[in-house]
Amino acid sequence: MVSSGPLVLACAVAALAWLALSLLVVVGRVGHDLRRRPRDGPAITPRRARALRRRARLHRTEAGRWRRISALVELARAGHPTARHHLYRRALRSGDVDIGDAAVRALGLLAPTHGWALDLLIEALEEDLAPRSRIAAQLDRLAPAPGWRLRALLSDERPIVRYWGAMLLARYPTLAVDRLRRLVGDPDPAVRRAALETLGAHGDREALAAVLGCLDDEVMFVRAHACRAAGRLGGLAIVPRLLPLLADEEWWVREATKQTLRAAGEGVASFLVPVLEWGDRFARNGAAEVLQDLGVVDRLMREQPGDPLLERILAAGELRLRAAAETRVGLVDATGDRDALAGREAA
Amino acid sequence: MSAQHVLFAAVLVCAGYLCLVYVSYLVLIVVGLVESLVRRSEARTHDYELLAESRFTIPVSVILAAYNEEPAVSTAVRSLLAQEYVELEVIVVNDGSTDGTLERLVKDFALEPVELFPRRIIEAAEVRAYYRSADVPHLLVIDKENGGKADALNAGINLARYRYVCGVDADTIFSPDALLRGMRLVMSDPAGIVGVTAHVAIARDPSGAMTAPHGRRPVDLSPLLAYQHLDYLRAFFNNRVAWTRLNFMLCAIGAFQIWRRDLLEELGGFAQGFTCEDIELTFRVHETMRREGRPYRVLCLPDSVGITEGPDTVRKLVAQRERWQRVIVETVWAYRRMAFRPRYGSVGIVGVPYYVLSEVLAPVFEVFTLVTLAAASVLGLFDWQVFLLVTGVITFVNAAMTAAAVLSEDLHSRAYGVRWLVWLLVLAPLDLVLYRPVMFWARAKGTWRFLRRDQGWHKFERNQRAESAA
Numbered sequence: 001m002v003s004s005g006p007l008v009l010a011c012a013v014a015a016l017a018w019l020a021l022s023l024l025v026v027v028g029r030v031g032h033d034l035r036r037r038p039r040d041g042p043a044i045t046p047r048r049a050r051a052l053r054r055r056a057r058l059h060r061t062e063a064g065r066w067r068r069i070s071a072l073v074e075l076a077r078a079g080h081p082t083a084r085h086h087l088y089r090r091a092l093r094s095g096d097v098d099i100g101d102a103a104v105r106a107l108g109l110l111a112p113t114h115g116w117a118l119d120l121l122i123e124a125l126e127e128d129l130a131p132r133s134r135i136a137a138q139l140d141r142l143a144p145a146p147g148w149r150l151r152a153l154l155s156d157e158r159p160i161v162r163y164w165g166a167m168l169l170a171r172y173p174t175l176a177v178d179r180l181r182r183l184v185g186d187p188d189p190a191v192r193r194a195a196l197e198t199l200g201a202h203g204d205r206e207a208l209a210a211v212l213g214c215l216d217d218e219v220m221f222v223r224a225h226a227c228r229a230a231g232r233l234g235g236l237a238i239v240p241r242l243l244p245l246l247a248d249e250e251w252w253v254r255e256a257t258k259q260t261l262r263a264a265g266e267g268v269a270s271f272l273v274p275v276l277e278w279g280d281r282f283a284r285n286g287a288a289e290v291l292q293d294l295g296v297v298d299r300l301m302r303e304q305p306g307d308p309l310l311e312r313i314l315a316a317g318e319l320r321l322r323a324a325a326e327t328r329v330g331l332v333d334a335t336g337d338r339d340a341l342a343g344r345e346a347a
Numbered sequence: 348m349s350a351q352h353v354l355f356a357a358v359l360v361c362a363g364y365l366c367l368v369y370v371s372y373l374v375l376i377v378v379g380l381v382e383s384l385v386r387r388s389e390a391r392t393h394d395y396e397l398l399a400e401s402r403f404t405i406p407v408s409v410i411l412a413a414y415n416e417e418p419a420v421s422t423a424v425r426s427l428l429a430q431e432y433v434e435l436e437v438i439v440v441n442d443g444s445t446d447g448t449l450e451r452l453v454k455d456f457a458l459e460p461v462e463l464f465p466r467r468i469i470e471a472a473e474v475r476a477y478y479r480s481a482d483v484p485h486l487l488v489i490d491k492e493n494g495g496k497a498d499a500l501n502a503g504i505n506l507a508r509y510r511y512v513c514g515v516d517a518d519t520i521f522s523p524d525a526l527l528r529g530m531r532l533v534m535s536d537p538a539g540i541v542g543v544t545a546h547v548a549i550a551r552d553p554s555g556a557m558t559a560p561h562g563r564r565p566v567d568l569s570p571l572l573a574y575q576h577l578d579y580l581r582a583f584f585n586n587r588v589a590w591t592r593l594n595f596m597l598c599a600i601g602a603f604q605i606w607r608r609d610l611l612e613e614l615g616g617f618a619q620g621f622t623c624e625d626i627e628l629t630f631r632v633h634e635t636m637r638r639e640g641r642p643y644r645v646l647c648l649p650d651s652v653g654i655t656e657g658p659d660t661v662r663k664l665v666a667q668r669e670r671w672q673r674v675i676v677e678t679v680w681a682y683r684r685m686a687f688r689p690r691y692g693s694v695g696i697v698g699v700p701y702y703v704l705s706e707v708l709a710p711v712f713e714v715f716t717l718v719t720l721a722a723a724s725v726l727g728l729f730d731w732q733v734f735l736l737v738t739g740v741i742t743f744v745n746a747a748m749t750a751a752a753v754l755s756e757d758l759h760s761r762a763y764g765v766r767w768l769v770w771l772l773v774l775a776p777l778d779l780v781l782y783r784p785v786m787f788w789a790r791a792k793g794t795w796r797f798l799r800r801d802q803g804w805h806k807f808e809r810n811q812r813a814e815s816a817a
Contacts, residue, residue, distance in 0.1 A: 007736035014743030021750035022772040029757055029765050033562070066388040073392050101535055102392045131535045137401035167403075251466035255508070285464040292462060321462035324476060328459050 044078045056087050069102040076106030085116045092120065092129040100130035108138035111145065118142065122149055126161050136164050143171040154179045159188035166194035173202040184210040189219040196222065200229025208233040212241055223248065224256035231260030239264060239271045246275060246286035254286055261290045269296050273309065276316040288317030297325045354723050361716040368705060369744055372585065376751045379589035383649045383755045386588075390650065393531050395524065399431045405534060406434035407526055407605070409513045410503030412496045414442040416517035419656065421455040422554050426521040426653070428483060435526060436485045438503040439517075443472075443493025452488055456480045463506070469616035471502035496601070497617035497624035504616055507608055510537075514617075514625075516602040518656040520553040525652035529605050532646060541607045542632060542645035544599035545652040546583040546756070549576050553654035566767040567657075571664065573774055574782035575657045577749050584755035585748060587647035595698030596645045597633070601625040602655050606632075621681075623674040630682045633698075637691045649759045665789040672793025673801070675706045680797075710790035713783070738779070746775040 044052065055064070055071035072091055088110075091103035104124065110117035121142075125135045139146050146168070153165025154176060166183055169176055180203075183195035196214060199207045211233060214226035227245055230238050245257040261268045268290065275287035291297055291313050300310040314322045326332045398404050409427050413420045420439070427437045441449045452458060458478035472494030480486050491502050500514050511533065513526065525545075533540045550556035551567050559565055566576055590596045599606075604625055611617075614631055617624040629645060636643040658664040679702055686703065688695040724734040753771055757763070763771075774781075 004730075004732055004736055007733060007740060011736050011739040011743060014740055014747055017747035018743050018750050018776065021747055021754055022775075025750060025754045025757055025768055025772060026765060028754075029761070029768060032761060033765070062385075066385070069388065069392050097535060098389060098392075105392065105394045105397075108394070108397070133403045133405075133534055133537070137397055137403045140401060140403065141397060254464075282464070289462060289464060317462055320476065324460035324462045328461075 044074075049075070053087070057090070065096070065099065069099055072099070072102045072106045073109075076109040079110070079113065085120065088117070088120055092124050097131070100124075101134060104130045104134050104138055108141065111138070111142050118146060118149070122146065122153075125164055126153070126156065126158075128160075132160065132164055136168060139168055140171065147172060147175065151176045151179065154183060159186070159191050162186065162188070162191045163194045166191060166198050170198040170201050177203065177207060181207055181210045184214055189217070189222050192217065192219075192222045193225045196225040196229045200225070200232045203229065203233050205233075208238070212238065215241060215245065220250040220252055223250070223253045227253065227256045227260050231263060236264055236267045236271075239268050243271065243275055243283070247278070247280035247283040254282055258286055258290050258293075262293050266294050266296070269294060273312070276312045284316040285318070288313050288321055292317065292321060292325065297321070298329050301325055301329045301331070351726065351728055354719060354726065354728055357715070357719040358723050358728070361712060361719055364708075364712045365716065365741070368709075371701060371705070372748055375589040376585050376748060378592050379584050379586070380751065380755050382588045382592040383584060383759050386649050387759050390528075390531075395527055395531070398527055398531060398534065399524075400433060402433065404433045405511055405530060405537060406436075406509040407432065407511045407513050407530060408503075408507035408509040408608070409435055409437045409515060409526070410500055410507065411437065411439045411515050411517055412442055412499035412503070413439060413444065413448050413517035414493070414496070414499070415444045415446045415448060417444070417446045417448045417451050419553075420448055420517045421451055422520055423515070423517050424452070424456070424486070426523075426557075427515065428486060429523055430521070430526045431523045432526045432530075434509075436487065436508060438506055439486070439488045440499040440503045441488065441490045442496065442499040443491060449488075449490055453478065456486060456488075457482055458486075458488055465506045467505055468612055469501040469504055471498050471505060471616075474502060495619055497619045497621070500624065501616040501619075504608065504611055510608055511605055512608045512611060513603070513605045514601065515604075516655060518553070519547060519602045519653045520557045520655075521603075521653040522557065522651070525603070528648065528650040528652055529603065532648070533605070536644070537607075539642055539644050540646060541610050541636070541643045542596075542599050542629065543605040543648065544587070544596075544646070545603055545648040545650050547579070547600060547602045548651050548654045548762075549579050549657040550654050551657060551659050553656050556654050562761055563764040564762045564767070566763060566771060568770075569659065570774060570777075570781055571661065572657050572659060573771060574778060575664070577752070577771055577775065577778070578782075578786075580752040580756050581749060583647065584649060584752040588649050588755070590698065591645075591647045593693055593697065594644070595633070595692075595694040596647050597629055597694070597698050597702060598626045599629045599645065599647070603652050604628075621674060621677050622670055626674055626678045627681070630678050630685075633691070633694045634682055634685060637685075637694060649755065651756075651760050651762060661785055664785060665792065668786060668789035669793035669796060672706075672710070672790040673797045675702070676794055676797040679703055679707050707794075710787060710794055713787050714791065742776050742779045745778055749775040749778065 052071040052075050055067045056075060059065040059068040072088070088103045088107055091099050094100065104121065107117040107121050111121060121135055121139055124130050125132055125139070150165055150168050150172070153161050156162055156165065162183065166180060169180065177199070180195045180199050183191055184199065186192050186195065192214060196211060199211055203211065208230065211226055211229045214222055215230065217223050217226060223245065227242055230242060239261065242257055242260060245253055248254050248257070261272070272287040272291055275283050278284055297310065297313055300307050304310065314325070323332070411423060411427065424437060424439055439452060441452070458480050460476045461479050463477045472492040475490045475492065478488035478490065487506065489502055489506065491499065504512060511530065513529065515521070529543050529545055533543060548556070549572065551569065551572050556564060566573055587596060587598060601623065610632065614635060618627050618631070621627045632643070632645060658667050679699065682699065685691045685695045686699040720734055720737055723729050724731050750772055753768060757768060
């Protein structure tokens, strides 16, 4: 026979564990609700500042690590004078992703009032001391303060630094157009892409010439960005240069081209008409899709249903483009049934 | 050897199994609590405002697969369109619904049919039409032939333009910061993090629960829904969150699964040969990355990102859970080669064996334990007092584990009102009597259906909702 003594003990322990945890949940929650205070409390007292500074300096345990992270942000949030350069530099160089991340956030808070914080952010971006996209987000928010400091990034020997430099300069229309034009020919495709994106936002006629040179770049995403940038800088005048990209072997490039043509407005329609007869099916489909999106198909269907141009577009767009257009203008119902629609209309 | 000896041996095997499972649960609870606290500290230091507005925040393509979801789909889509996220596209795939799902979407979002020419990198059933809305340019609806959820998600991937894809369910309503929470860690390590999932709560009517103020969110009074809520809490906080810390997060849930698109394309998208797509894909990601020695992480965050609809009758619940059990067994069987293989690291050494122990063998042992204990008592091997004490131990161990999950969730989110927390904690010890039998039945049925190679969807009928919610 099995003795029931150990079982009684096990049962009691389990029941007590449930009770204790339940009490912890309820008491902890009630305490939390009572403690809740608005975030903007009084300024940090000198004693608290000393404690935060001590915590922010280094950590030994996992709990200490999180206290360090909180302290870094709290000091910066309060803009306390003890939030000093060496504290954040040390955090950035700790090699810990979370601490580095917290330092970046803190520096973003400090940068509007402390020049050294801005310098540290740029140093962190250059030396990969924290996730670069996070640092870039902070620097982007601080515009226009970083301004000329970012220009130096464009001539860095590391492609990733040039890339971020080019991306961040999108906020500064006139700061480094010359250098960005040169970067369009950079050996690194990511740098070329970033330069194209920024030039597309703020470039000039000279920049357009550099951008057009990238339309036949060997790297797919460079071609796609070149297409978008060219569309923004050149308007309708460069549309003939973009049309061959409707036949590009990469879907991404074809999508970027269609997007650019749509953005150029109804004026592109006359350029697209010859494409409807091209031998390449991607190009024919793409031209028909853009004409559909610009409303040309619907207008012709309503106003000039027998127009040969309409038939050419519908032929290039194939069966489903026709069906979709007929549904939109109300020639058929959603299931493609003309008779059903006619019957409903008569009723 | 007498029958009594055999029975005694069986009781010892069951006791051994229970001890092993409870010890592993205990370890996971402690690990899960630590992970949850770490994530809580981390979430406090994140700058959500900056992430929400920065042009360097990674854009996401959200894909919602819908099959016969007419009452729920528009609310789910609205919650996705209301995300506080700088750049996203929402792709809704109507997987050949036979109800009015498509018509509801057309009406609610003023959709018009258009023709698109997407790439076809992953095979999917024939697309019937594409729809766009003039009012909501980042919404695209695909109407396709029925092919199952995996097929619908694959059709969405063919049109996804962004670097990360988030697969979601049509019966779930998302909080406005769901994507931001899901993507916050990805932005620290986009090269390493290939998959993210997060906690999803449960309610009979998700839209009603979502509108309640934070800190006072209710839990359904119905014990059936409340037990499902507890089940979700245990699954997330005592398991998935702990698995994340131990680097073998084996189930990114279908209701909210973020994946790096290039990896999905490389793996050929979601697999169609399984009852459900989510667990299988997670296993496949682990299998591929570990086999090829590539660095990667799949995370489950303790953040609650939405509320999904739970079955409100036992019949619907059994249909849902037997399907889950089936897919677990299917997946573990398909990837059995990973078990105990050092090349698969913690996934092979701990993750897969744990899955076998706690999920695949559980229904067999749960029934076996009760039958042997009862038989041993009837045959006089034990007296009834022992039987009752063992039942008491199981009851309170389960209740304590549930309370630990409630504690983890509340420490992280502080979402539910105190009286609702008390309601959950009071229900916990009755779980063995009121809820487990239903689970035993559903899991046994699921295992049986796996053995019979049944791969039907057996989707549960949606709950009746208030008209305003629909």
